[in-house]
Amino acid sequence: MVRLKEKDGGVVFFVKAQPRSSRSAIIGEYDGKIKISLKAAPVDDAANVECCRFLAKSLGVASSRVRILSGHSSRIKRLTIDGMGAAEAATLFGEHLESVEFDL
Template sequence: MVELREKNGNAVFVVKAQPRSSKSRICGAYNGGLKVSLKAAPVDDAANRECCKLFSKVFHIPLSRVHIISGSTSRTKTVMLEGISSVAAAPVIESYC
């Protein structure tokens, strides 16, 4: 189960990133967060951009509204979806678990 939090009306959750995969996708729940495979390598912030792009597509929101608020240099990241509440994000995230 993914632990969703809300910060100032925005959904916040933990992501475990696995860079250099064959394709970018959400793999499922992992230790209270989501595990994602990212095609990009963790070089020059490419994996972080790929992670934001993935959640932008999944939630159908502009890329500018997806933020990595902590863990930009780590595989464990905290992602915030600006303008989406945790209540609205829960069904989308649960569909991947």
């Protein structure tokens, strides 16, 4: 079950990133985190930039609204989407993750 928490006018959640994949995709749930594959390598912040841009594009929000709060040099990242509630985030992620439950 993926936990989505509303904080400071946005929704906060954890991502498990898998860099150097053949394509960028939202894969599923891993230990309470959203698992995504990223085509970019974890060099010179490329994977972090792609992580934010890819999630923004997939969820249909501006890339400036998606930020990494912690985990810049880790595969486990804490992200926020500004101006979004937990219920809305669960709905948008649910379009990509059919069998994943969300804890709001």
